[in-house]
Amino acid sequence: MLVEVPGGPPGSTLRGLWVDAFGPGLKTRAQVQQTVNDAVALGVNTLFVQAIRRGDCLCMKSGLPLITDKALEKNFDPLAIVTRLAHERGLKVIAWASVTGIANAAVPSTAPGHVMKTHGPNSGSQSWLARRPDGTWLEGKDGWLDAGIPDAAEFMTQSVVNLVRHYRVDGIQLDRIRYPDGGDWGYDPKTLARYRAETGASGTPAASDPRWQAWKREQVTALVRRIALEVKAVRPDAWLSAATITYGAPPAPGDLAAFGRSRTVTDVMQNWPQWVQDGLIELNVPMNYKRDGVAEQGAWFNGWNAFADSVRVRADGQPSALAVGAALYLNSPQVSAAQAGRSVAGGLGWVGYSYRTPTLNVYEGKEGMAQGLKAVGSALSTRPGVLPPALRWQDAAPSSRGLMGRVRGAAVLGSRPVEAWQGGVRVAQSLTDGNGYYGFLTLPAGKTEIRVGGQRWTDTVPERGVVRLPDLVLRDLKPATGKPVPGKPSTPKPEPGKPTNAGKR
Template identity: 45%
Template sequence: MKTALLSTLLAVSLAGAQPAPIPAGAPLELRGLWVDAFGPGLKTPAEIDKLVSDARAMNVNVLFAQVGRRGDCYCNKAAMPRTDDPAVPEGFDPLAYLIEKAHPLGIQVHAWIITTAIWNSATPPKSPAHAFNLHGPDKTGRDNWLMKKFDGTVKGGSDWSLDPGHPDAAAYIRDMYVSVVKNYDVDGIQFDRVRYPDYNPVGGPNGWGYNETALERYRAETGQTGTPAPEDPTWTAWRRTQITNLVRDTALAVKAVRPDVSVNAATITYGAGPTTDAGFETTRPYAEVLQDWRTWVREGYLDVNVMMNYKRDFVPEQAAWFNTWAAYAAGLKVRSPGVTQVSGAAIYLNDPRSTLSQIRKTRTSGLGWAGYSYRTPTADVNAGKRTTAEALPELILNLAGPGGPFAAPARWARPDPRTLRALRGTLTAATGPLGGREVRLLDEMGSVLARTTTNAAGGYGFLRVPERAVRVEVGGVSSDLLMVPAGRVTDLAPLALP
C-alpha cells in the first residue's frame, strides 16, 4: 500500500495537478519548509509550480524562501540588485511568482535573507550598485563596510560579510528587508546569519568586528582606547548589542510599513541548550557568535523564533542537545507567549525515521516545526546517494500520508496588528556620541518597564509597550507621558540632550 501511495504521489507531482487550498477551519500550527537558492527550487516558473504543489501535498503552510542570498535578490524590486544567477530567466520575478502561486493555497511566503554575508566569489557582482562593489575590500575609510578579524583576516571561509558595527552597513541591512516588505505581499521576513561570523574557538571568544569605522565608534561610545582583544568583556558586550539593535531597528521599520508582517529569525543552537534564561549566557550562540536571541524574544523583537536545532537524531549526544533546546524554547513560549517558538530540523542530516522522530518530539514540546531543506530532504540526498526527485515523494508520504504527523492540514496566520503597540524615536546631543546610550521606558510612577540602547544615529525603540501611560528617559531627559496606540509604530519627537 505504501509503495502504491508513493507512486500515486509521484505521478500527481509530475502531472502538475492543482492542489486544494488549506481549509479555513484547519487548526493553527506552524509547519515550515526552508527553500534555499543554492540549487533548484525557486528559480523558474516550473520549479515554483512544483515547489508549491509539493508543499501543499506535504501539508506545510510556511515557505521560508531564500530571496536574498549574498547582497542580491531573487526578485526585481528591492534595495538589493537582482541576482546574477543564470538559472533565473531574464525579467522573471521569482518572489512575485511564488507569492502568486502560494497564497491561493493558504501557504505563506517568508522572505529569507542572509543578513551579513555579502559576496563569496573572486569575480565581482555584475551590478555596479551591489554593496560589495560599492563598499568592498578595495574601499577605504568609512566606505569600507566589511567585517575584519583581529588577525587581519577579511573572509570567513569563502564569505565577505558586512560589519553590523558600521552604522552605514547596519542601515543598509535594515533597508534590504524593508524594501522587500514595501514591494511584495510577503507574510514575513526572516533573518539568517544575523550574528558575527564563525571560525572561532568553540565557546568563543569571537574574533570578528574589527572594521576600522566600527572600532572608532566603539571607542567613542565606551571611552575605551586602543584595540580590544577578542575576549575583552566590554568589546564583546558592545558587539552583541550591535546585532540586537539591528534586529530591533529592522523589526520596527518593517512594522511601521506593515504591522501584520511576521518578523522572524533563524537562530543558532550550537551544542547543548540552557535550562534557564540566565544559563543562556553560557551557551555557544551567546558567547561564540554573539547572538542574544533570548533578548529578542523577551523584548518582542520577533514574532517567530525559528531555532536551527540542527542535530542528528541517531547520535545520542546530539539527540540530547536537540531535546535541551526544545525544552528551553517550550519554557520561552510560556514566559513570552506573544512569540511563536519553532524547532527547525536538519532533515538533510537525518534519515526519514530520524526526521519523524524529531517531528514527534517537537510537537510533544508544543513547538512549531520547520525542515531544512526542500532541496536536500534526507541525509542520502545531501551525501549524493539519492536525488531530490527520488527522496521527496517519500518525505511527503511520511509526513502527510496515513498516520503521518501532518496527515491533517493545518494553517498559519499573520500577526494580528491589534496586538502591536510599539514606539521609536531618536535623540540629539550637544556633546558626545549619539550611540551607546541607555534608554529607559518608564510608567507614570517612574518604574522601569524596559531598557534599550541607542544605535549610532541615536535611534531606539520598544516593541512591547504596555497599555498604560509611559514615557522614555535618556540621561535625565524625559519625554512627556503618552498612551501608545495599538496597531502601529508610534514615532516620538526627538529628545534633545545637553
C-alpha cells in the same frame, strides 16, 4: 503574567519548509510553480522563501541587485510570483533574508551595484566588512557585514524592510543575523573607534574581553530591534521571525546564565532570548540541526527544544510562536520524521531544511530531489500529528505596542540609555544604536514619556502598532529635573495621541 492562548501554543500548527536560492526552486516561473505544488503535496502550510541571499535578492523591489545566476529567468520577480501562487493554495510565505552574510568568494555577484563592489574589501575607509584583528575578512569563502558599522546597519535594515513595503509576504525571517563563527570579529577601525567612544575603553580589546563581547552583542540586537520597529511601523500584522543559533550542548530550561556561556552568545553574539522577551522576534525558529544517533545529538535536539520553549514569553506576557528548525539534509527520512514527531508532541511547530535537499541521500548526491521529497513525505506522514490533512497555520502575530525615535546632534549617538516611563514608573529601558535610533515593542498602551540624553518627550502608545516620534536633538545636557518637558524636535510636534509619520521615513 502569562497570557493564555486558546487552541494550543502559538506556532504549534506551523509546518514549514525552507526554500533556498542555491539551486533550483525559485529561479523560473516553472520552478516556482513546481515548488508550490510540491509543498502542497508534502502537506506543509508555510514556505520560508529565500529573498535576500548574499547582498542580492530574488526580487526586484528590495533596493538590492537581482541575483546574477544564469539560471534566473529574465524579467521575473521570484518573490512576487511565489507569494501569489502560494497564497492561492492557502500557504503562508515568510521572506527569508540573510542579513550580515553578503558574499561568497567562490561565486561572487557580477552586479555593478553589489555591496561588495561599493563597500567591499578594497573600499578603504568605506569598507563595511567584518574583520579579524589582522584585517582579514573571509570566513572560509564567505564575507560578512559588520553590524557595528552604522552605515552598514542602515543598509541592512532598509533592504529587509523593503520586503514588507513592496510584497504581500506574511512576514520576514532574519538569518545570518550575527557575527561570523570564531569570536574574533569586529576589528574594522570604524567599529573599534565607536566602541572606544561609547565605552571609554582604550586600546584594542581581546576577542575574549567580556565588555567587548557585550558591546558587539548589543550591535546585533540593535540591528534586530531597528528592523523590527521599521517592519511593524509599515505592517503591524507582519510576522517577525529569526532563524537562531543552537551550537553545542543545550542549557537547561530557563537557565539563561548557562545560555550566556554558550557559543551562541560568546562566539557569534546572538542573544535571541532577549529578542523574544523584547518582542523583536515573534516567531523563533531555532536551527536545531542535530543528528539522532551521533554522540549526544539526539538529546541535544530535545534539550534545545525545551530551552527555547522555556523562554518564549515576552515582557508583556504574550507568548511568542516557536517552531523547530530541523536539518533534513543531515538525516534519513526516518530520523527527520522522528525529530518532527518529538517536536510536535511538545506543542511546537516544525520547519525542515530544505526543499532542495530533503534527505541526506539527496545532499550526498545519491538520489534526486523528487525522490527525496517523496521519501521524507512518506516518513513524516506516518508520525501522528506531524502532517495532518488540511492543517493551516492561522495564528496572528502578537500585538506590538510601542514607539520608536532617533536622537541627533551629539558626537556620539550610540549606547545612550533610553527609558520609557508611564505613571511615574519606568516600564522599559534600552540603548540607542550607532545611528541614534531607539524603540520598544512591548509597552503597555497609554501615555508614555521617553527620557534620553537629558531630553524628554511624551506621546501615547497605541493598542496596536508603533508610534514614530520626532527626532530629539541632544545637547549633552545634564538630565532634566522637575516637571517633564518635551525635548527639542527636529520636526513639528505631533497632535496629542497622533503618531508622527507612522510607517514612513
